Amino acid sequence: MTYQQPYPSDQPAYKAEPPLWAPYYGAPFPAALQRFFKKYATFNGRASRSEYWWWTLASVVVSVLLNVIIGSGTTTTAYGTTTGPGTVIGGILAVVWGLATIVPSLALSVRRLHDVNMSGWMLLIVLVPFLGALALLVFMVLPSNPAGQRFDRPVGAPLYPAR
Numbered sequence: 572m573t574y575q576q577p578y579p580s581d582q583p584a585y586k587a588e589p590p591l592w593a594p595y596y597g598a599p600f601p602a603a604l605q606r607f608f609k610k611y612a613t614f615n616g617r618a619s620r621s622e623y624w625w626w627t628l629a630s631v632v633v634s635v636l637l638n639v640i641i642g643s644g645t646t647t648t649a650y651g652t653t654t655g656p657g658t659v660i661g662g663i664l665a666v667v668w669g670l671a672t673i674v675p676s677l678a679l680s681v682r683r684l685h686d687v688n689m690s691g692w693m694l695l696i697v698l699v700p701f702l703g704a705l706a707l708l709v710f711m712v713l714p715s716n717p718a719g720q721r722f723d724r725p726v727g728a729p730l731y732p733a734r
Contacts, residue, residue, distance in 0.1 A: 588602060590725075591606065591609060591610060591613075591616075592616050592723060592724060592725050593616075593617075593723065593725075594616075594617040594618055594619040594622065594682075594686055594715070595619055595621070595622055596619045596620075596621065596715070597619070597621055598619060598621040598622050598625065599621075599625075600625050600628075600629075603621060603622045603625035603626055604625065604626065604629055606618075606622055607622070607626045607675055607679060608675065610675070610678065610679075610682070611674065611675045611678070612674050612675065612678055613678055613682070614677075614678050614681045614682070614691060615682075615685075615722060615724050616682055616685065616722060616723055616724060617682050617683075617685045617686035617715075617719055617720075617722055617723060618679055618682035618683045618685075618686055619686060619715065620683070620686075620711075620712075620714070620715070622679070622683075623679060623680075623683045623711060624711075626676075626679055630672065630676070633668060634665075634668075637661055637664055637665045637668060638661075638665075640657055640660065640661035640664065641657065641658050641661035641662055641665065642658075642661075643657045643661075644656060644657020644658035644659065644660070644661060645657075645658050677694070680694050680707075680711070681694055682722075683710075683711055684710060685719055685722035686715050686716070686719045686722075687710060687713040687714070687715065687716050687719060688716035688718040688719040688721075689710060693707075693710065694707070696710075
């Protein structure tokens with residue numbers, strides 16, 4: 572299997588965006604979000620730190636906005652809590668948002684683990700109470716490891732190379 576150049580040869584490397592199968596180191600915010608949705612359910616390959624953290628920022632901002640909408644529709648009185656239309660609409664939007672982004676978020680996390688040369692199955696460490704989430708946070712902050720190239724699969728490469 573021959574390794575393809577991640578950048579087209581007709582453009583300087585500093586101006587070209589790498590192909591989708593390669594990680595985009597130093598990805599700007601719009602490119603990171605675009606790659607997130609283009610690689611919706613792609614669990615192979617790698618994702619750079621910038622791709623991962625830009626998406627995390629966008630996801631947190633949207634989640635906070637949805638929580639504000641939900642909270643604005645709730646009124647608390649001496650007789651209890653009353654839910655208004657803002658709570659219902661915000662709740663529906665939050666469910667739709669969660670269902671629409673769960674698969675690509677898992678895929679992005681697996682690709683980020685691949686970039687630090689870890690198996691995607693390490694994502695299951697989050698099931699360990701408290702320490703698992705802390706360990707996963709440390710893994711996501713780690714710099715890229717060149718040995719993670721073993722997870723790359725350029726376009727047109729066979730799924731399982733001949734032995």
